[in-house]
Amino acid sequence: MGRRLPALHARPYAIALQGGAGAAWAADWTGFHRDLHACPAVVICALERYAINAGAALALASDLTVAGEGAVLTVGEAAIGMHAPMNLAWLRLRAPETVAAQLALGAGRMSGADLHRLGLAWALVPDGEVKDHARAASARMAGWPAGTLAGIKAALRRPVPEGGDIFDAVQARAGQGGAGPSRVARPSIRG
Secondary structure: OOOOOOOOOOOOOOOOOOOOOOHHHHHOOOOOOOOHHHHOOOOOOOOOEEEEHHHHHHHOOOEEEEEOOEEEOOOHHHHOOOOHHHHHHHHHHHHHHHHHHHHHHHOOEHHHHHHHHHEEEEEEEEHOOOOOOOOHHHHHHOOOOOOHHHHHHHHHHOOOOOOOOOOHHHHOOOOOOOOHHHOOOOOOOOO
16 A cells, blocks of 8 residues: 555645646546545545546545535546446445446536535535535644544444454554543433
């Protein structure tokens, strides 16, 4: 992971995905997406304007998406005879099959409001506030206890073994904090 996404676990970073087709992140597109999936940091997408095909895969790769009201996401590969493997991978991880089908098979434009309604966008904000909202969320989360978000993200992605117990599967691992009753503040009872 460290090759393409260095030190993302340490603190929030903005990744500028610029530089054209020769950019290091584009040289191994599948590996880049694998690294995003393995990244312990919370990845927040500020979705402004258009995310089409490969851009849609990057938006879908994020853990939380802040979409502008005028934003549009299109998984349009089907309409041009392409398979869309990265979009399909992220949709399989993030959405029910019916939602994935609407995007991948329908190959139509999804507005920011549509993405929010379908649960693919965490927040829907006016277009001029997208970056500020995403930055504020990132700064707020960066102030939370170390390791908490990485532990929660790992638990959300941890598979439940066949016949396993969901409550066992989501338990915090060493160094990730816990939420047992001893850590929950008891309400004061006044008589």
